[in-house]
Amino acid sequence: MNTDEQAGPLLEVNELCVDFRLKGGEVLHAVQGASFAIARGETFGLVGESGSGKTTIGRAIVRINEVSGGSIRFKGREIAGKIDAGLDREVVRKIQMIFQDPMSSLNERAKVDYIVSEGLHNVRKDLGEAERSRLVEKALLEVGLLPEFASRFPHEFSGGQRQRIGIARALIMEPELVVCDEPISALDVSIRAQVLNLLSALQKEKGLTYLFIAHDLSVVRFITDRIAVINRGQIVELSATEELFARPLHGYTRALLSAIPIPDPRREHERTPIFYDPSMHDYSKARPDWREVFPGHFVLANEAEEAAFRKRYN
Ligand SMILES: Nc1ncnc2c1ncn2[C@@H]1O[C@H](COP(=O)(O)OP(=O)(O)OP(=O)(O)O)[C@@H](O)[C@H]1O
Numbered sequence: 073m074n075t076d077e078q079a080g081p082l083l084e085v086n087e088l089c090v091d092f093r094l095k096g097g098e099v100l101h102a103v104q105g106a107s108f109a110i111a112r113g114e115t116f117g118l119v120g121e122s123g124s125g126k127t128t129i130g131r132a133i134v135r136i137n138e139v140s141g142g143s144i145r146f147k148g149r150e151i152a153g154k155i156d157a158g159l160d161r162e163v164v165r166k167i168q169m170i171f172q173d174p175m176s177s178l179n180e181r182a183k184v185d186y187i188v189s190e191g192l193h194n195v196r197k198d199l200g201e202a203e204r205s206r207l208v209e210k211a212l213l214e215v216g217l218l219p220e221f222a223s224r225f226p227h228e229f230s231g232g233q234r235q236r237i238g239i240a241r242a243l244i245m246e247p248e249l250v251v252c253d254e255p256i257s258a259l260d261v262s263i264r265a266q267v268l269n270l271l272s273a274l275q276k277e278k279g280l281t282y283l284f285i286a287h288d289l290s291v292v293r294f295i296t297d298r299i300a301v302i303n304r305g306q307i308v309e310l311s312a313t314e315e316l317f318a319r320p321l322h323g324y325t326r327a328l329l330s331a332i333p334i335p336d337p338r339r340e341h342e343r344t345p346i347f348y349d350p351s352m353h354d355y356s357k358a359r360p361d362w363r364e365v366f367p368g369h370f371v372l373a374n375e376a377e378e379a380a381f382r383k384r385y386n
C-alpha cells in the first residue's frame with residue numbers, strides 16, 4: 073500500500089444522492105446530498121427512523137445501489153459509478169455488509185459452508201477446496217460457532233447464530249470496512265449484547281472500521297465514536313457521540329433523544345417525549361446549510377438557528 077492510500081479517511085461520502093424511480097414514473101429522492109467521512113478504525117453511527125435512507129446509503133457504499141449524484145471515495149479512490157475490474161474486485165473484498173434481518177438474508181437452500189465462502193468464489197479463484205474449507209472453519213470459530221456447523225442449513229440455527237453466520241460471511245473476505253446495517257435490531261433483547269460484544273472484539277482484533285446503522289440512538293451510544301443523524305434522506309446533524317448527547321442541536325436529534333427510555337423507573341415518568349415537527353423551522357427567509365456550530369459538531373441550520381444554538385449552550 074502506498075502512503076497516499078494510508079493518509080486521509082478510509083471512506084469519504086460527498087453530496088451523495090440516490091433516487092429510485094417508482095412505478096408510475098415518480099422519482100423518490102431517498103438520499104439527498106449526504107456527506108460524511110469515516111476514519112480508519114472508527115465506529116461511525118448512522119441513525120434515523122425507518123425509511124430515512126440508512127440502508128440505501130449502506131447499499132450505495134457496497135455498490136448494490138446505483139448513485140444519482142455525488143461521490144464515494146474508498147482510500148481516496150472513487151468507487152461510485154463505473155470503475156475498473158481491479159478496483160471492483162478490491163471493493164467487493166474490502167467493504168462488506170452485515171444485513172438487517174438474519175432470518176431473510178441467508179440462502180435457505182445452501183449449507184453454511186457455501187453461504188460463508190460464497191464471496192470468495194470470484195475474488196479468490198486461486199483457492200483449493202481444502203484451503204477454502206479451512207477458511208470457513210476459521211471464520212466460524214472467530215464468530216463463536218463450531219466448525220461442524222458448516223454442513224448444516226440456516227433453518228437449524230437461532231436468530232443470534234444466524235447473525236453470527238452473516239458476520240462470518242463478511243469476515244472471510246478480510247474486509248477493512250464493514251457496514252453493519254442494524255445487525256441486532258431483529259434479535260432477541262437477551263442476545264443483542266452478545267452480538268455487539270462480538271462485533272467490538274472483532275473490530276479490536278482486526279482493526280476494522282465500522283459504519284454502524286441503527287434507528288435508535290441508545291443502541292449506538294456506547295459503541296460509536298461519532299454519529300450522523302439522518303431524517304428523510306438528509307443528514308441533519310453530525311458530531312462526536314458524547315458531544316451529540318450533551319448538546320443536541322437539531323430538532324430531529326432532540327426528538328430521537330427524548331424517545332430513549334430512562335432506565336430508572338422513578339425518573340422515567342419525568343421523561344417528556346418531544347415530537348419533531350418540520351414546520352418548527354422558519355426557512356422562508358434563509359435556507360439551511362451545513363454549519364459547524366461547535367468544533368467537529370455540524371448541523372443543518374440557517375444563520376438564525378445557529379445563533380439560537382450557541383445561545384442555548386452558553
Ligand atoms: N429498491 C428500492 N426501490 C424503491 N424505493 C426504495 C428502494 N429501496 C428503498 N426504497 C425507499 O427509499 C426510502 C429509504 O429506504 P431505506 O431502506 O434506505 O430506509 P432505512 O432508513 O434503512 O429504514 P429501516 O430503518 O426501516 O431499515 C424508503 O422510502 C424506501 O421505501
Ligand SMILES: [Mg+2]
Nearest residue numbers: 126127128172
Ligand atoms: Mg434499513
